[in-house]
Amino acid sequence: MSCAEPKRCHHNQLVNCGDCRLGPLCLPIALNTAEIDQLDDIVKRGRPLGKGEHLFRQAEAFGAVYAVRSGSFKAYSTSDDGTEQVTGFYLPGEILGMDGISSLKHCSSAVALETSTVCEIPFGRLEELSSQLPSLQRRFFQIMGNEITKDQQMLTLLGKNSAEERVASLLLSISSRNHHRNLSPTRFRLSMSRAEIGNYMGLTVETVSRVFSRLQKQEVIGVDNREVEILDMAKLKSVANVT
Amino acid sequence: MSCAEPKRCHHNQLVNCGDCRLGPLCLPIALNTAEIDQLDDIVKRGRPLGKGEHLFRQAEAFGAVYAVRSGSFKAYSTSDDGTEQVTGFYLPGEILGMDGISSLKHCSSAVALETSTVCEIPFGRLEELSSQLPSLQRRFFQIMGNEITKDQQMLTLLGKNSAEERVASLLLSISSRNHHRNLSPTRFRLSMSRAEIGNYMGLTVETVSRVFSRLQKQEVIGVDNREVEILDMAKLKSVANVT
DNA sequence: CGAGTCATTGATGAACTTCAAAGGGAGTGG
DNA sequence: CCACTCCCTTTGAAGTTCATCAATGACTCG
Incomplete structure (x- = not known):
C-alpha cells in the first residue's frame, strides 16, 4: 500500500489524536x-x-x-x-x-x-x-x-463451551469489532492462522479446521483460506449460543 | 465466633485502614x-x-x-x-x-x-x-x-492444562495467598464446594473429586472433606507444572 | 433426627487430541 | 517469470481424557 494520500493512509504517522478516525x-x-x-x-x-x-x-x-x-x-x-x-x-x-x-x-x-x-x-x-x-x-x-x-x-x-461455540464466538467477536470500525461485519480476512486461533480458544489446529469445514458445509459461513464470509448471522449466533 | 475482643476479631467493624492487619x-x-x-x-x-x-x-x-x-x-x-x-x-x-x-x-x-x-x-x-x-x-x-x-x-x-494440573494450581494459589496472610500454607479449609471448584476450573464435580482422591492416594495431599493438607509441596508443584 | 445437600466411586460414551499424510498458497531465488 | 520450498490447511483413523449417568455414602442444619 502506498502512502500517496497521507490523510487517508492507515499507516500515516502524522495524524494526531484529534483527527484520527479511530x-x-x-x-x-x-x-x-x-x-x-x-x-x-x-x-x-x-x-x-x-x-x-x-x-x-x-x-x-x-x-x-x-x-x-x-x-x-x-x-x-x-x-x-x-x-x-x-x-x-x-x-x-x-x-x-x-x-x-x-x-x-x-x-x-x-x-x-x-x-x-x-x-x-x-x-x-x-x-x-x-x-x-x-x-x-x-x-x-x-x-x-x-x-x-x-x-x-x-x-x-473456555470453561464451558464446545469447539463450535468457541470458534463461532471468535468470528462474531471479530465481526462486531469490524462493524464498530465501519468495516464489513460479514466479510473479512483473518490475520491469524488456524494454529493461533486454536491456541487462543484452547483447541488444536485440526479441530479449528474441522469446525470451519462443518460450518461451511452447513452454509453458515463461507471460508476460503483466511477469507471469511458470514452467510447466516442468525445461525452463527445460535451456534455460538448467544442471542 | 464471638467478638468479645474487638481489636482482634476479624469481623470487627471499627478497625480503620491504618490499624487493619490486612x-x-x-x-x-x-x-x-x-x-x-x-x-x-x-x-x-x-x-x-x-x-x-x-x-x-x-x-x-x-x-x-x-x-x-x-x-x-x-x-x-x-x-x-x-x-x-x-x-x-x-x-x-x-x-x-x-x-x-x-x-x-x-x-x-x-x-x-x-x-x-x-x-x-x-x-x-x-x-x-x-x-x-x-x-x-x-x-x-x-x-x-x-x-x-x-x-x-x-x-x-483452562486452555492448556489437564484436570490434575488445574486442581493442583488452585490448591497452590490458595496456599500462597494464605501464606501472604500469615496463615498456614499447608493446612487450610476450603470454603467452596467441589462443584464450585469444578465450575471455576472448567471441570465437573466428579472429575474434581477424582483428582482429589488420586492426589491423596499418591500422598501429595491429605483431604478430609473440605480440610486440605499439602503433604508434598514439591510434588504438588510438579503436578501443577510450575517450578 | 430426618431431609437435603455434598462428596465419592463406578461404568459408559462423546468430544477432542494425537498421529499421519497429502493438498494448496505465498514468497524466494534462480 | 517460473519453479521450488516451506508453511499452512485440510482430512482421516486411532486413542485419551473427561463428561455423563447412576448409585451410594457422609455431613450439615434446621
Missing part, C-alpha cells in the same frame, strides 16, 4: 478538544511494524501501553516449558500492553500479525495526565475494566 | 499515614454477611468496589440460558467488584461463601481521591492490572 474507539472518548490535545502531546507515533515484529516481549520492563492504529497484534505468554498461550488479538482502536501495569514487567509478548502501526502512550505520563484530567482517568479505568470483563467472558467460553 | 495486602500499600486517613474517610465498613448472602448481583448498578476483610467470596456470572460460571474466589485483603467499572453495571454477582465482612469503597469517591493522591491512583491501576494478569493466567490454565 478516536471514537480509542482513548480519547469523553475528552474535549483541549484535553485531546494534551493527550496528543504525550503520544508517540512509531514507524510501521512488519509482520512478525514484536512490540514488546515478556519480561521486558513495562513503560507504555499501545493503541493499535492499523493492522493487528497477537498477545501471548510463554511458560517455563516453552509452550505459548495466546491471550488476545488486538484490532485498530484497541489498547494493549496493560499486562505489565501490576508488576512493571510485561508478562506477555505482542507481535504484529501483519504490517501494523501503533501509538505508544508512555504510562508514567499517562498517569500524570490522568491525575489532572478526571475524564482521562475515568476512561483509562474503563479500558482496564473492559479488559477484565473481556478476559472473564473468555474464561466462561 | 493493610499491607490491600489498597493502602504505598500510601503514607495521612493518605491512609483520607482513604479511610471514604471507606464504609458494613455488617457481616452470612453464607449465601450477596454483596452485589449481575446487572445491578455499579457503585463501589469491595475489599474482603474476613471470610471469602465467590464471583460468578450467569448466562442467558441460566448456567453459571465462577470467575473468581476472593480471600481477605483482595479487591472484588471491578467487573462493573467499564459499563457501570456489574456483569457478575458476588456471594459470601461463609460469614464474611467487607470494606465498601464507593468508586466515585475513589476516583476523586485518586486524582489527588498519585500513589492511590497508581495502586488502583496496579490492582486492576493484577486482576488482568490473574485472569490471563486462568486462560492459560
Whole structure:
C-alpha cells in the first residue's frame, strides 16, 4: 500500500489524536478538544511494524501501553516449558500492553500479525495526565475494566463451551469489532492462522479446521483460506449460543 | 465466633485502614499515614454477611468496589440460558467488584461463601481521591492490572492444562495467598464446594473429586472433606507444572 | 433426627487430541 | 517469470481424557 494520500493512509504517522478516525474507539472518548490535545502531546507515533515484529516481549520492563492504529497484534505468554498461550488479538482502536501495569514487567509478548502501526502512550505520563484530567482517568479505568470483563467472558467460553461455540464466538467477536470500525461485519480476512486461533480458544489446529469445514458445509459461513464470509448471522449466533 | 475482643476479631467493624492487619495486602500499600486517613474517610465498613448472602448481583448498578476483610467470596456470572460460571474466589485483603467499572453495571454477582465482612469503597469517591493522591491512583491501576494478569493466567490454565494440573494450581494459589496472610500454607479449609471448584476450573464435580482422591492416594495431599493438607509441596508443584 | 445437600466411586460414551499424510498458497531465488 | 520450498490447511483413523449417568455414602442444619 502506498502512502500517496497521507490523510487517508492507515499507516500515516502524522495524524494526531484529534483527527484520527479511530478516536471514537480509542482513548480519547469523553475528552474535549483541549484535553485531546494534551493527550496528543504525550503520544508517540512509531514507524510501521512488519509482520512478525514484536512490540514488546515478556519480561521486558513495562513503560507504555499501545493503541493499535492499523493492522493487528497477537498477545501471548510463554511458560517455563516453552509452550505459548495466546491471550488476545488486538484490532485498530484497541489498547494493549496493560499486562505489565501490576508488576512493571510485561508478562506477555505482542507481535504484529501483519504490517501494523501503533501509538505508544508512555504510562508514567499517562498517569500524570490522568491525575489532572478526571475524564482521562475515568476512561483509562474503563479500558482496564473492559479488559477484565473481556478476559472473564473468555474464561466462561473456555470453561464451558464446545469447539463450535468457541470458534463461532471468535468470528462474531471479530465481526462486531469490524462493524464498530465501519468495516464489513460479514466479510473479512483473518490475520491469524488456524494454529493461533486454536491456541487462543484452547483447541488444536485440526479441530479449528474441522469446525470451519462443518460450518461451511452447513452454509453458515463461507471460508476460503483466511477469507471469511458470514452467510447466516442468525445461525452463527445460535451456534455460538448467544442471542 | 464471638467478638468479645474487638481489636482482634476479624469481623470487627471499627478497625480503620491504618490499624487493619490486612493493610499491607490491600489498597493502602504505598500510601503514607495521612493518605491512609483520607482513604479511610471514604471507606464504609458494613455488617457481616452470612453464607449465601450477596454483596452485589449481575446487572445491578455499579457503585463501589469491595475489599474482603474476613471470610471469602465467590464471583460468578450467569448466562442467558441460566448456567453459571465462577470467575473468581476472593480471600481477605483482595479487591472484588471491578467487573462493573467499564459499563457501570456489574456483569457478575458476588456471594459470601461463609460469614464474611467487607470494606465498601464507593468508586466515585475513589476516583476523586485518586486524582489527588498519585500513589492511590497508581495502586488502583496496579490492582486492576493484577486482576488482568490473574485472569490471563486462568486462560492459560483452562486452555492448556489437564484436570490434575488445574486442581493442583488452585490448591497452590490458595496456599500462597494464605501464606501472604500469615496463615498456614499447608493446612487450610476450603470454603467452596467441589462443584464450585469444578465450575471455576472448567471441570465437573466428579472429575474434581477424582483428582482429589488420586492426589491423596499418591500422598501429595491429605483431604478430609473440605480440610486440605499439602503433604508434598514439591510434588504438588510438579503436578501443577510450575517450578 | 430426618431431609437435603455434598462428596465419592463406578461404568459408559462423546468430544477432542494425537498421529499421519497429502493438498494448496505465498514468497524466494534462480 | 517460473519453479521450488516451506508453511499452512485440510482430512482421516486411532486413542485419551473427561463428561455423563447412576448409585451410594457422609455431613450439615434446621
